[in-house]
Amino acid sequence: xxxxxxxxxxxxxxxxxxxxxxxxxxxxxxxxxxxxxxxxxxxxxxxxxxxxxxxxxxxxxxxxxxxxxxxxxxxxxxxxxxxxxxxxxxxxxxxxxxxxxxxxxxxxxxxxxxxxxxxxxxxxxxxxxxxxxxxxxxxxxxxxxxxxxxxxxxxxxxxxxxxxxxxxxxxxxxxxxxxxxxxxxxxxxxxxxxxxxxxxxxxxxxxxxxxxxxxxxxxxxxxxxxxxxxxxxxxxxxxxxxxxxxxxxxxxxxxxxxxxxxxxxxxxxxxxxxxxxxxxxxxxxxxxxxxxxxxxxxxxxxxxxxxxxxxxxxxxxxxxxxxxxxxxxxxxxxxxxxxxxxxxxxxxxxxxxxxxxxxxxxxxxxxxxxxxxxxxxxxxxxxxxxxxxxxxxxxxxxxxxxxxxxxxxxxxxxxxxxxxxxxxxxxxxxxxxxxxxxxxxxxxxxxxxxxxxxxxxxxxxxxxxxxxxxxxxxxxxxxxxxxxxxxxxxxxxxxxxxxxxxxxxxxxxxxxxxxxxxxxxxxxxxxxxxxxxxxxxxxxxxxxxxxxxxxxxxxxxxxxxxxxxxxxxxxxxxxxxxxxxxxxxxxxxxxxxxxxxxxxxxxxxxxxxx
Numbered sequence: 082x083x084x085x086x087x088x089x090x091x092x093x094x095x096x097x098x099x100x101x102x103x104x105x106x107x108x109x110x111x112x113x114x115x116x117x118x119x120x121x122x123x124x125x126x127x128x129x130x131x132x133x134x135x136x137x138x139x140x141x142x143x144x145x146x147x148x149x150x151x152x153x154x155x156x157x158x159x160x161x162x163x164x165x166x167x168x169x170x171x172x173x174x175x176x177x178x179x180x181x182x183x184x185x186x187x188x189x190x191x192x193x194x195x196x197x198x199x200x201x202x203x204x205x206x207x208x209x210x211x212x213x214x215x216x217x218x219x220x221x222x223x224x225x226x227x228x229x230x231x232x233x234x235x236x237x238x239x240x241x242x243x244x245x246x247x248x249x250x251x252x253x254x255x256x257x258x259x260x261x262x263x264x265x266x267x268x269x270x271x272x273x274x275x276x277x278x279x280x281x282x283x284x285x286x287x288x289x290x291x292x293x294x295x296x297x298x299x300x301x302x303x304x305x306x307x308x309x310x311x312x313x314x315x316x317x318x319x320x321x322x323x324x325x326x327x328x329x330x331x332x333x334x335x336x337x338x339x340x341x342x343x344x345x346x347x348x349x350x351x352x353x354x355x356x357x358x359x360x361x362x363x364x365x366x367x368x369x370x371x372x373x374x375x376x377x378x379x380x381x382x383x384x385x386x387x388x389x390x391x392x393x394x395x396x397x398x399x400x401x402x403x404x405x406x407x408x409x410x411x412x413x414x415x416x417x418x419x420x421x422x423x424x425x426x427x428x429x430x431x432x433x434x435x436x437x438x439x440x441x442x443x444x445x446x447x448x449x450x451x452x453x454x455x456x457x458x459x460x461x462x463x464x465x466x467x468x469x470x471x472x473x474x475x476x477x478x479x480x481x482x483x484x485x486x487x488x489x490x491x492x493x494x495x496x497x498x499x500x501x502x503x504x505x506x507x508x509x510x511x512x513x514x515x516x517x518x519x520x521x522x523x524x525x526x527x528x529x530x531x532x533x534x535x536x537x538x539x540x541x542x543x544x545x546x547x548x549x550x551x552x553x554x555x556x557x558x559x560x561x562x563x564x565x566x567x568x569x570x571x572x573x574x575x576x577x578x579x580x581x582x583x584x585x586x587x588x589x590x591x592x593x594x595x596x597x598x599x600x601x602x603x604x605x606x607x608x609x610x611x612x613x614x615x616x617x618x619x620x621x622x623x624x625x626x627x628x629x630x631x632x633x634x635x636x637x638x639x640x641x642x643x644x645x646x647x648x649x650x651x652x653x654x655x656x657x658x659x660x661x662x663x664x665x666x667x668x669x670x671x672x673x674x675x676x677x678x679x680x681x682x683x684x685x686x687x688x689x690x691x
């Protein structure tokens with residue numbers, strides 16, 4: 082089963098490579114392949130069609146490439162778990178990748194939405210994969226419901242576009258975008274962004290993603306790195322023509338993205354579950370991507386999607402290797418000193434931490450600084466908050482690294498006795514992802530280092546109009562200053578976290594502001610108070626008052642009435658034969674009178690009826 086599951090993704094990657102090299106040729110024009118007419122009505126027709134261009138081909142490589150490595154890793158990880166549902170796991174995993182491929186290949190918003198719902202379904206199935214645990218089922222349901230909220234916004238936008246233009250094909254919508262009024266394009270883009278907020282975990286629809294850690298660790302890697310959470314970024318980049326016409330929406334996207342990045346980073350500072358730290362890190366990095374989208378740096382956002390896929394997949398798979406070695410222990414307070422026991426996991430995890438912290442020349446440095454430079458040019462306040470968030474990112478990642486791999490081992494003697502490196506099926510994907518995390522940023526070398534060396538920007542230029550990019554108006558001195566500030570702050574944070582937590586790990590429960598961050602700003606409790614409890618109270622009212630006392634009362638009342646009438650009528654059954662004969666005779670007499678004298682009785686009956 083593992084061979085089949087990995088084989089089909091490898092074949093998909095090979096096809097994606099072929100498509101990429103064909104698209105990469107100069108003069109390539111987007112290709113739309115129509116398979117059949119999906120919806121055909123007199124008013125409009127929606128084809129089941131695929132679109133191959135620079136943006137979709139890049140996402141094909143990310144999804145199938147990183148997805149294949151996660152599949153290979155899963156063959157060993159799930160066997161080590163000795164899971165009885167091994168085949169079901171790979172069927173869900175394959176369906177997940179298929180849905181994401183459908184999402185990025187669709188030539189119109191309806192086909193995108195089919196893939197959009199597919200990844201939502203697969204996330205539900207995989208988060209609740211171990212369904213015997215009710216907490217995991219709750220996390221899966223939470224992800225499903227919160228995504229449905231966002232999906233409503235997406236659907237409304239699609240209906241609006243269809244009602245206005247009579248088509249949802251990308252080429253037709255973007256060609257006729259000028260027919261939208263300012264209000265219409267703002268409303269449509271905001272509704273699309275609501276969908277992106279749900280799928281890509283932005284405030285206020287982000288709380289499902291940290292709880293998505295309930296599924297197997299490779300699933301977390303797939304959700305956070307190559308599928309699902311990147312869908313919102315892809316959708317907005319695909320719709321960049323519309324977003325360029327809606328400056329109000331762009332401001333909203335930038336502010337919410339940055340707020341999400343900052344909020345999630347503060348929460349990650351005090352988390353002790355190794356997967357929860359990485360989950361909030363993903364929410365924060367997604368916020369960075371939306372910041373890039375909001376300031377018009379679409380290429381920078383896509384660039385960060387790509388580099389993030391490398392180092393975040395590596396971090397989650399590395400965490401899985403640690404959890405496997407620690408026999409399912411996920412609390413970093415019970416780890417420490419794993420460097421000597423897990424050498425490959427350790428070095429690859431360290432490289433990923435350097436990449437996500439934005440240390441040159443690792444991949445995260447190039448993509449993160451491209452977004453920060455665009456934010457600086459757009460609004461200095463956005464840049465300041467972005468740099469502070471970047472510093473927190475470096476701090477919490479190296480707090481995680483130091484408490485996991487440095488210092489003395491803090492687990493049990495039995496755990497220490499069983500510590501060992503993961504099998505090659507798990508370590509080889511780690512090595513490949515580590516290499517990509519180191520060199521992946523060189524496809525986007527900034528102008529300040531080498532003119533016209535940003536290969537990714539050149540590649541995506543046919544899909545993302547030059548005018549939509551943040552203007553490259555910064556002089557080289559300013560760019561060097563911005564890089565120096567962000568890197569310097571990250572280095573200071575790394576040094577402090579390294580020295581602080583390798584020598585004196587955080588074991589005690591946090592207090593004060595630390596407790597506030599550890600409790601995730603009490604957002605879940607707030608949602609429970611203002612959303613969950615009122616809804617449950619209303620549901621109980623309808624259940625107990627409307628349904629049980631009202632509807633059930635009427636229905637059951639009829640039944641009780643019939644029952645009562647039956648009990649009274651049966652009293653006539655006295656068991657006295659004489660009474661039965663008397664009733665029979667009286668009935669016969671009455672029938673004879675009605676038959677023979679019925680007509681004569683009519684005047685009498687009419688008289689009494691008056």
